[in-house]
Amino acid sequence: MRPLQLRGGLVLAKRALMLASALLFAIGPAAHAPTGAFPRAAGNDAVPEKTNKAIVQAAFEKWRAGGDVFAELLAPDIVWTIHGSGPVAGTYRGLEDFTRRASAPLVSRLAGPIIPEVRSIWADGDVVIVRFDGSATTTSGAPYxxxxxWILRMKAGRAVEAEAFLDLAAYQRVIENNRPRAQ
Structure with missing residues (x-):
């Protein structure tokens, strides 16, 4: 499988997600079984998909109100993969690794928090998919x-695996064109 390529500042994953969503809508959730990176969890720690969806939705609502979505939602030992190409793309092991190497470089160059606007949340077993827009102001005053x-695999109320798709060119422009806030 080839890595995702940026074209005109848009991630091709967006098209793939739209196609997958249309296909899932057409065939219905009962007609498919999850495959790929996130197999359905087995055992006593499985949480019903409605509960997983509600947990993610509540975490995003708290984030929008000023909370810390990572502390609220992510397991300390999360495995987080950012798809695409660019310096931040890759797999991070643990919340501290992800925060230090992927989140902090961006957040430190924003004047305030990213404000999420959830567009859709889907759940199937232990997998929850969130499509959202995020906006903030950079330290130089420009909009971001x-x-x-985000595709999240949930276990015991926390995301233990995540795959993220975003416009990495927009992320990198913030890194390259803005000074970090004083700590």
Whole structure:
């Protein structure tokens, strides 16, 4: 499988997600079984998909109100993969690794928090998919806007695996064109 390529500042994953969503809508959730990176969890720690969806939705509502979505939603030992190409693309092991190497470089160059606007949340067993827009102001006063898709595998009320799709060119422009806030 080839890595995702940026074209005109848009991530091709957006098209793939739209196609997958249309296909899932057409065939219905009962007609498919999850495959790929996130097999359905087995055992006593499985949480019903409605509960998983509600947990993610509540975490995003708290984030929008000023809370910390990572502390609220992510397991300390999360495995987080950012798809695409660019310096931040890759797999991070643990919340501290992800925060230090992927989140902090961006957040430190924003004047305030990213404000999420959830567009859709889907759940199937232990997998929850969130499509949302995020906006903030950079330390230089410029707007930052991005579109995100997070695919989360939940266990015991926390995301233990995540795949993220976003416009990495927009992320990198913020890194390159803004000074970090004083700590």
């Amino acid at each position: 806007r991005n579109q995100f898709v």
